Amino acid sequence: MGLFDIFRRHKKETPASDHAASTSLTTAASASASTTVAASLSTSGSTSQQASVASASTERSSSVSQSASSSLSTSVSQAAAPLSQSSLSASTSGLASASSAASLSTVAAHQSTTLAASVSPAVPSSELPDETAGQAPSGEESTTTAPSEDQQEKKYDRGLEKSRTGFGARLNRFLANFRHVDEDFFDDLEDMLIESDVGYDMAMKLSDSLREEVKLENAKSKQEVSNVIIEKMVDLYEEAGQGENPDLRMAAEGPTVIMFVGVNGAGKTTTIGKMAALFKRQGKKVLLAAADTFRAGATEQLDVWAQRDGVDIVTGPENGDPAAVVFDAVQKAKREDYDVLFVDTAGRLQNKVNLMNELAKMKRILTREIPDAPHEVLLVLDATTGQNALNQAKLFKQSTDVTGIVLTKLDGTARGGIVFAIRNELHLPVKYVGLGEKVDDLQKFNASDFVYGLFKGLVEVD
Numbered sequence: 335m336g337l338f339d340i341f342r343r344h345k346k347e348t349p350a351s352d353h354a355a356s357t358s359l360t361t362a363a364s365a366s367a368s369t370t371v372a373a374s375l376s377t378s379g380s381t382s383q384q385a386s387v388a389s390a391s392t393e394r395s396s397s398v399s400q401s402a403s404s405s406l407s408t409s410v411s412q413a414a415a416p417l418s419q420s421s422l423s424a425s426t427s428g429l430a431s432a433s434s435a436a437s438l439s440t441v442a443a444h445q446s447t448t449l450a451a452s453v454s455p456a457v458p459s460s461e462l463p464d465e466t467a468g469q470a471p472s473g474e475e476s477t478t479t480a481p482s483e484d485q486q487e488k489k490y491d492r493g494l495e496k497s498r499t500g501f502g503a504r505l506n507r508f509l510a511n512f513r514h515v516d517e518d519f520f521d522d523l524e525d526m527l528i529e530s531d532v533g534y535d536m537a538m539k540l541s542d543s544l545r546e547e548v549k550l551e552n553a554k555s556k557q558e559v560s561n562v563i564i565e566k567m568v569d570l571y572e573e574a575g576q577g578e579n580p581d582l583r584m585a586a587e588g589p590t591v592i593m594f595v596g597v598n599g600a601g602k603t604t605t606i607g608k609m610a611a612l613f614k615r616q617g618k619k620v621l622l623a624a625a626d627t628f629r630a631g632a633t634e635q636l637d638v639w640a641q642r643d644g645v646d647i648v649t650g651p652e653n654g655d656p657a658a659v660v661f662d663a664v665q666k667a668k669r670e671d672y673d674v675l676f677v678d679t680a681g682r683l684q685n686k687v688n689l690m691n692e693l694a695k696m697k698r699i700l701t702r703e704i705p706d707a708p709h710e711v712l713l714v715l716d717a718t719t720g721q722n723a724l725n726q727a728k729l730f731k732q733s734t735d736v737t738g739i740v741l742t743k744l745d746g747t748a749r750g751g752i753v754f755a756i757r758n759e760l761h762l763p764v765k766y767v768g769l770g771e772k773v774d775d776l777q778k779f780n781a782s783d784f785v786y787g788l789f790k791g792l793v794e795v796d
């Protein structure tokens with residue numbers, strides 16, 4: 335479907351005067367994702383001291399993963415504490431984080447931990463302790479009442495407000511200076527697109543194909559040029575998305591297993607909390623696996639969500655073997671007929687190699703226990719980190735079979751162009767977007783509605 339078909343469809347569905355409030359959305363109820371920092375996956379900034387520590391930790395971890403994978407049981411010995419955090423540092427500024435990470439976080443208790451992963455029963459939210467504030471999701475609403483379709487639509491519209499106004503304002507500024515189509519026009523267009531986070535590659539492709547198009551369509555007025563730009567963007571976006579499946583792949587029978595990966599602070603835990611609430615509301619029996627045993631407080635944070643959502647959780651001791659938690663969780667999911675198992679993973683280990691080894695180990699366990707699991711490996715990316723998020727995604731994609739993206743904090747960025755860059759450069763479907771910190775702030779992603787939301791008001795349709 336071309337751009338103008340999308341706009342005509344929306345126009346037909348919605349009275350023109352009411353357009354602003356009505357980005358017709360898919361009604362996938364919500365749950366959501368979220369926050370913070372961007373992580374730079376790189377070894378840059380690491381000192382030689384770190385480098386040697388990092389390599390020591392790599393060796394250590396690979397021997398651990400080998401022994402653990404050959405005889406996987408809940409009791410696994412492993413290197414617990416981080417040796418060096420240089421490679422996977424979480425922050426929007428790679429250098430800042432690399433240097434803070436440069437202080438070698440110590441040592442590493444090479445502990446042997448017998449992991450008796452514990453299973454917490456769900457606790458009614460009325461019985462939640464007050465001290466959950468702070469770690470807990472900030473949403474106040476009950477997870478059992480689904481928001482109405484109308485509320486959902488408004489939320490989606492509000493969540494995209496920044497991107498829409500930011501993108502629109504940039505395009506408008508650009509067009510305000512428009513005199514005629516010449517080389518300066520294309521240079522400015524490329525700058526504008528790169529600023530909007532559509533990615534260098536997409537900006538160049540777009541500018542190249544516009545050269546032809548503007549001539550062909552004989553576009554002269556601002557509105558004509560604007561329409562051609564937007565229509566071309568949508569065409570390229572749709573082309574790059576051929577064959578993508580925007581839906582979650584569910585198991586034909588038995589538990590569906592969904593693994594969440596991504597750097598610290600991208601919003602994995604929050605997304606799981608939101609998605610668990612969503613599935614619970616749909617009547618599914620949901621189990622969470624707290625396999626981020628490395629970050630202090632990560633298990634507690636997920637536990638708070640489990641209690642709040644009224645779903646069960648499998649946890650292990652801090653610094654314990656995450657693979658053991660996964661093993662216990664998948665066993666429980668099979669034995670007790672859970673519909674969905676969500677696996678939270680660490681965003682940062684000693685280094686990138688260790689992180690990827692850990693993820694691979696967890697996947698092996700899941701596949702051994704349920705042959706087509708994990709059914710999804712969702713990479714959680716923080717939209718506010720722009721190109722940094724894209725670079726992380728490339729690294730994760732190289733080392734893990736990522737099947738889709740959850741793009742969080744879309745409410746916090748004025749540069750929604752990242753959605754174009756993800757599709758164009760990664761060829762991975764964005765399956766859900768996080769539009770806030772609350773439990774209902776997760777939306778199933780609909781590409782044409784997103785595009786409509788970005789450009790409405792900028793396109794004139796007959």
Ligand SMILES: Nc1nc2c(ncn2[C@@H]2O[C@H](COP(=O)(O)OP(=O)(O)OP(=O)(O)O)[C@@H](O)[C@H]2O)c(=O)[nH]1
Nearest residue numbers: 367368369370599600601602603604743768769770
């Ligand atoms: N505004 C906004 N905030 C979000 C969204 N998703 C998550 N957050 C916030 O982002 C912060 C980090 O989220 P987490 O879920 O802890 O991130 P994580 O990836 O699990 O981080 P680690 O547990 O450290 O690996 C929290 O403060 C969330 O409330 C979103 O869609 N919008």
